Amino acid sequence: MTIAEATPAPTPVAAPALAAIPLSAPVNLRDLVGIPMTGGVVREGFAIRADDLSTVTEAIADQLVAAGLSAVVDLRSADEVLLTGRGPFAARTTVNYHHVPFMTDLGQAADGDPLDQRSFGRMYVRMFENAAPQIVTALAIIAHAPGAVAFHCAAGQDRTGVLAASLLLVLGADRVDILADYARTGANSAAIHERIAPVIAPLMAKFGFDLDQAARGAARVEFSDAPMRALLDELGRDAADPLASLRNAGLTDGLIARLRERAVAEASA
Numbered sequence: 001m002t003i004a005e006a007t008p009a010p011t012p013v014a015a016p017a018l019a020a021i022p023l024s025a026p027v028n029l030r031d032l033v034g035i036p037m038t039g040g041v042v043r044e045g046f047a048i049r050a051d052d053l054s055t056v057t058e059a060i061a062d063q064l065v066a067a068g069l070s071a072v073v074d075l076r077s078a079d080e081v082l083l084t085g086r087g088p089f090a091a092r093t094t095v096n097y098h099h100v101p102f103m104t105d106l107g108q109a110a111d112g113d114p115l116d117q118r119s120f121g122r123m124y125v126r127m128f129e130n131a132a133p134q135i136v137t138a139l140a141i142i143a144h145a146p147g148a149v150a151f152h153c154a155a156g157q158d159r160t161g162v163l164a165a166s167l168l169l170v171l172g173a174d175r176v177d178i179l180a181d182y183a184r185t186g187a188n189s190a191a192i193h194e195r196i197a198p199v200i201a202p203l204m205a206k207f208g209f210d211l212d213q214a215a216r217g218a219a220r221v222e223f224s225d226a227p228m229r230a231l232l233d234e235l236g237r238d239a240a241d242p243l244a245s246l247r248n249a250g251l252t253d254g255l256i257a258r259l260r261e262r263a264v265a266e267a268s269a
Contacts, residue, residue: 021084021198023057026050027191028156032164035181036267038172043265045148049164051156051192052076054087055199061088070147071096073138075159077105079206083199096145100138102131102159106203117189117223120158121230127162128231132249135166139251142167143258154200155192157185158227165228169243170256171263175232179225186223 029050035042045068053072056064072095074081081099089095128135142149153159161182168178185192235242243251 021055023055023088024195025060026053026056026156027195028185028188029150030184032168032181035168035171035173035177037168037263038260040264041267042171042173042263046263047142047164047167048148048150049156049160050150050152051160051188052084052154052196052199053089053150053152054081054084055195056088058088061092064150065092065095068147069095069150071098071141071145071149073098073100073141073149073151073163075100075102075134075138075151075153075163077101077103079105079203080154080199083203098138098141100134100141102127102134102153102162106200106206117157118226120227123158124162124227124231125234127159128166128235129245131162132245135163136246136250136255138163139167139170139246139259140255143255143262154196155185157192161185161228162231165231166246167259169235170246170251170259172260175236178232179228182228183223183225189223 029048031044032042032047032049033044048069054074054076072086072089074086074097076099078101081101086097089097138151142151151160151163164181165178168181232242241247
């Protein structure tokens with residue numbers, strides 16, 4: 001495809017009307033095509049990672065469907081989904097929708113400086129461990145979908161990054177290639193913030209965080225692969241099986257084989 005720890009329940013906040021949230025093209029969407037894996041490389045049109053697909057334009061939704069999209073895995077929290085629902089994909093009945101939240105709410109992401117992506121390593125490790133059943137569920141959806149599967153959160157960076165890394169680990173990708181895929185988000189950081197702010201800002205306000213004010217007052221820091229390095233380092237400490245947490249949550253050899261069979265394409269000479 002070429003478009004390519006529990007927290008207290010937050011105080012409810014009035015949701016802006018969907019009509020007030022601008023629809024726009026994704027700015028962090030990419031096919032995992034070409035990444036080396038066991039037996040070859042990831043084929044085109046197998047799995048797509050993305051920023052928020054619930055606020056894409058009708059034209060983008062049509063393009064993705066025409067290119068073979070058969071399922072969307074939405075990793076956002078219930079609060080986020082409440083604001084936008086499925087967006088334009090609600091009317092595309094050929095695209096199956098799966099809500100598989102990796103966090104109960106955005107308050108669970110508050111591990112490190114929310115404006116410094118370099119500090120997110122502990123959050124990634126905690127997410128991989130606590131959301132292992134959800135990761136396995138998402139992998140099963142990808143394994144058995146009849147066509148391309150797109151998975152997304154808000155930015156397509158953190159929750160999406162953890163699922164992408166999990167998928168690539170299961171496929172047999174090397175550490176360097178997993179890090180390279182994650183790092184590609186860095187070039188899109190400014191555009192991501194601008195695109196998701198209308199949805200994320202009111203949600204973060206529920207936790208006493210003014211996203212716009214903080215962004216204006218914060219020094220710009222460069223995107224880093226440090227969070228993904230931290231996750232892979234932690235998983236590498238289990239020399240026997242870095243996927244042990246996922247296996248304990250239901251990942252089977254059969255599911256791994258199915259994913260690899262669906263994903264693999266022969267590497268170009």
